Amino acid sequence: MEVYVTKWALTTGIVKVEAEHTSEDQKSICFRLFFDELGKIFSVPQYAHQGEWFTTLEEARAQVETMRRKQITVHMRAIEDLKTMEVPVIIANKGIRGRDGMARIKEELMD
Known part of the structure; x- marks a missing residue:
């Protein structure tokens, strides 16, 4: 049967292929x-x-539009997060050596 695969639509496009069902419930295909x-x-x-x-x-184009809107929303949220993000300044103490020193630096980074 001829089908339209949208799995990679936002990076490659809609792929038109000949496929066969791989399960009795006909929910999966192989091509x-x-x-x-x-x-x-x-x-x-x-x-x-x-x-x-x-x-x-x-149907494939309708799915791609849904996928596109979802990705736009995800990226808009990421942009807003970047706009409001405060970049911390991390101070690593000089001269701290050994495992205990590493633990103190890690604690400073976590605060």
Whole structure:
């Protein structure tokens, strides 16, 4: 059967492949990707689970939009965290040697 795999949609794109079900419940599929690099052809078996593949392009595109919105939200949160982050100044005491000294430095870093 022909399916659209969205597993790598945000990095590679939607992959259209011929696939077979790998389980009786028909939730997982197996397919092969072919790569031609430097004149060599490789066949690599891949698997996709429910939610990572779709039978229509419209369903696949809808899933990719959901994935895109989720990633944008994650990155926006990370940006806000970076904007409000206070960078600490860590002072490592000179001349402290031995295991006891390492413990004191670690305690200072933890505070």
